[in-house]
Amino acid sequence: MANSILQARDLTFRYTTAEGVAPTVLDHVNLDIEAGSFVAILGHNGSGKSTFAKHLNAIVLPSGGKVYVDGMDTVDENLLLDIRRTVGMVFQNPDNQIVASVVEEDVAFAPENLGVPSAEIRRRVDEALEAVGMTEYARHAPHLLSGGQKQRVAIAGVLAMRPRCIVLDEPTAMLDPVGRREVLDTICQLNQQLGMTVVLITHHMDEAARADRLVVMDNGHVVMDGPPVQVFQHVEELRRLGLEVPDSVALLYELRRAGLDVPLDVLTPEDCARVVAQILPQ
Amino acid sequence: MNLKDITLGQFFPGNSFLHRLDPRMKLLGLTAYLVALFLAGWFVTYAIMLALLVWGCAVAHIRPKTLLGGLKPVVFLLIFTGILNMFYTPGTPLVSFWIFTITYEGILHAFFMVVRIMMLICATFLLTYTTSPLALTDALESLLSPLKKIRVPVHELAMIMSIALRFIPTLIEETDKIMCAQRARGADFDSGGLIRKAKALIPLLVPLFISALRRAEELATAMECRCYHGGQGRTRMRELRLRPSDWIFLVCMVALAVAIGLLAGRGL
Numbered sequence: 001m002a003n004s005i006l007q008a009r010d011l012t013f014r015y016t017t018a019e020g021v022a023p024t025v026l027d028h029v030n031l032d033i034e035a036g037s038f039v040a041i042l043g044h045n046g047s048g049k050s051t052f053a054k055h056l057n058a059i060v061l062p063s064g065g066k067v068y069v070d071g072m073d074t075v076d077e078n079l080l081l082d083i084r085r086t087v088g089m090v091f092q093n094p095d096n097q098i099v100a101s102v103v104e105e106d107v108a109f110a111p112e113n114l115g116v117p118s119a120e121i122r123r124r125v126d127e128a129l130e131a132v133g134m135t136e137y138a139r140h141a142p143h144l145l146s147g148g149q150k151q152r153v154a155i156a157g158v159l160a161m162r163p164r165c166i167v168l169d170e171p172t173a174m175l176d177p178v179g180r181r182e183v184l185d186t187i188c189q190l191n192q193q194l195g196m197t198v199v200l201i202t203h204h205m206d207e208a209a210r211a212d213r214l215v216v217m218d219n220g221h222v223v224m225d226g227p228p229v230q231v232f233q234h235v236e237e238l239r240r241l242g243l244e245v246p247d248s249v250a251l252l253y254e255l256r257r258a259g260l261d262v263p264l265d266v267l268t269p270e271d272c273a274r275v276v277a278q279i280l281p282q
Numbered sequence: 283m284n285l286k287d288i289t290l291g292q293f294f295p296g297n298s299f300l301h302r303l304d305p306r307m308k309l310l311g312l313t314a315y316l317v318a319l320f321l322a323g324w325f326v327t328y329a330i331m332l333a334l335l336v337w338g339c340a341v342a343h344i345r346p347k348t349l350l351g352g353l354k355p356v357v358f359l360l361i362f363t364g365i366l367n368m369f370y371t372p373g374t375p376l377v378s379f380w381i382f383t384i385t386y387e388g389i390l391h392a393f394f395m396v397v398r399i400m401m402l403i404c405a406t407f408l409l410t411y412t413t414s415p416l417a418l419t420d421a422l423e424s425l426l427s428p429l430k431k432i433r434v435p436v437h438e439l440a441m442i443m444s445i446a447l448r449f450i451p452t453l454i455e456e457t458d459k460i461m462c463a464q465r466a467r468g469a470d471f472d473s474g475g476l477i478r479k480a481k482a483l484i485p486l487l488v489p490l491f492i493s494a495l496r497r498a499e500e501l502a503t504a505m506e507c508r509c510y511h512g513g514q515g516r517t518r519m520r521e522l523r524l525r526p527s528d529w530i531f532l533v534c535m536v537a538l539a540v541a542i543g544l545l546a547g548r549g550l
Contacts, residue, residue, distance in 0.1 A: 059503060081509050089507040096500035099508075101416060101448040108519035110508035121519040143451040157508060 004032040005070050005165050005197050006056055006087070012064035013051055013220075025051045027220040028065065035164065038191040038198045040211035040228075044242035045203075048220040053169045053201050057087040070164065085114060088158030090168040094150035095143075103145075103153050104129065104138040110161040121160075128159040131194065132186050148179025152186055159190075165197035166190065172207065184210065205232075205246045209267045216241065229265040248272035255279075293414050300342040300412040304528040305421035312409050314535035319402055321539065323546035328397060330542065335401055335408070342412045352407045353400060360396050367392035419444045424522055437513030445501070453494060460489050 013026040025048045033039050043049040054060040055067050058074040067074045069083045091097055100106040104125050111121045129135045132152040142150055151171055158166055168187065172180040184207055190196040200211060208214055214231040216224035218241045224231050232238070232245050235253045239245075245253065248269055252262045260279055266272050295301075300308070315334070322328050339346055353360070373387030410418070423440035430436050461471060464485065471482050 057507060059507060081511070084507060084509050089504075091500065091504055093497075093500060095452055096497045097504040099445065099448065099501070099505060101444070102414075105416060105519070109505075109510070112517055112519060113509040113511065115515040115517050117517060118519055118521050121517065125519065141451075142448075143455070154504075161509065 003035050005035040006033040006199070007031075007068040008052070008055070008065070009068070010065035011052070011055060011062050011067055013048075013055070013060065014063045025220055026055075026062075029217075029220070029222055031215065031222060031225075033165075033197065033199060035197050036191075036195050037213060038188070038200070038211045039213045039215060040200045040202055040208035041215045041217060042203060042205075042208050042243060043217035046219075047217040047241075049201050049217045050169055052217065053089070053167050053199065056165075056167050056199065057084050057089050059089070081114070085110075085161045086164050088161055088163035088166045090151070090154050090158055090166065090171050092170045092173045094147060094154045094174070097154045097157070098142045098150065099157075101141055101143075103134065103140050103142055106142060106153060107156045107160050110157060114161065124160045124162065125156075128156040131159055131190065132156045146179060147175045148182035151175060151179065151183045155183070155186060155190075163196075165199065167199040167201070169201045170203070171200075172202070172204065180204075180207075203243070205244055209246050216243070229267060232267070233264045235264070251276075292411065294344065294348075294411050295414070296343060296412065298342045298412070299527075300338060300408070303412075303531055304522060304524050305413050305417040306425050306522060307524070307528040307532045308409055308413055309418075309421050309425060310532055311535040312405060314532075314539045315405055316402060318535075318539040318542040319398055319405070321543040321546050322398070324550050326550040327542050327545050328394065330538075330545075331401060332397075334538070335405055338405075338408050342408065344408065344411050348411075349404050349407055353403055356399070356403060360399060363399060364392045364396045367395050415447045416444060419447070420518070420520075420522060437516070441513075449494075449497070452497075453490070456493060457486065457490055460486055 008031045011029040014022040041049045072079045098106050099109050107125045191198045209228050214228045232249045368388045371388035371391045373385035375383045377384045419440050426436045
């Protein structure tokens, strides 16, 4: 693909344990992520999805194969800062990502590290806070914010680098339902309104359903890859991998097993209700 | 025991003259004030110092009660210092019993000593009450930056300090949580003597340390992801800039120290 921003070529990763054995976490993964797309990476614990994410901005370096970020090889140390400012990373626990004791100072952290002039930092901070809807909390102390708000501050902190791509490693795992919705809406907005490439690592199916493309990983391999509607058709295979399908798909799947002729390519509850309404008179 | 009551370097946001002063000048000004405090010798000089402190309070809209509240932890020290000075200053005896003698000079000396310590602490609190911890860290980094030449890791120290400040509330919250979890399983933090209470804290510290270390690791990764690579080539969103009023303030404080020194030399 010509305009892919992230490329993994035969990416392999092993780590050495104290006993000297080297379990393979990633095994010859080949994946291209197009600029401007919204990709969700799914997989149960230990599938290698988090490790894969950490390869995308050179936090972890491959044991074999290559990772290219906008054409830059992640192994090249001279390009480290350029790679990291191209691909921003957001982690699970917002508390452990926030550096400063004032929201706007925290958002300013990355551009300060990059040596951006003061006036420009100010502009970027205001812009980033605006993009995540946290402008009114600029002077607040982060520890007084809710989980969802903290995670949005963490996203703003990454946006202030003006990255082309943002990788989120289970950003909603520690949040309550309200916080999850806030963060997910923010992510979708970044993708749709700012054209940001988004890679979302998750094990929530309803979150993955909002992506353009779904990559399912298992045991260090990519096992499925395609648009959500397509991937969710494989209900049995997903369940075998320890993953659940969204409730709407699960319902239709059960109906089909009961002998009703319903399609499986339905993701939203509204569409699902429509399909069920159609078959009711029968 | 409610851990949330602990206040470290409390800051009251405001927009007074003292709040707006450059934090570096405030630090230097405080140093000059403290020097003057140690030069002060008799009622006149002490009165000047006290007047200045009261003026600072009034300007910053800090109630004297709040300021004096900060003295609570040092009450014991104050009493101890007072008593020691009272008994061990030679001079004209006023009261005498058994092996103890209280002298006229002793009472005066004790009084001045206690007042001096109280003013010292209050003046320092006035600084932390009117300066955000972040501004203080910046000021320290900027004031100590000449030490970079002799390879003192000034930026790193300032970064450590500001991260420590950031994580105090987080770790306090976590301690509360662990305490509750252990109480729910029958741990007793409140009864028994000092030693028993201290022992009860050990099972609390172990999980707290483990979690703090894990947090440290995650924070380090997150900082790396945001292009942190030490102080080299780093800029700041808020540059500290000195205005004429900051210089005037510093000159006044130095002049004060000199004046107090001269007055004290004349026995005032």
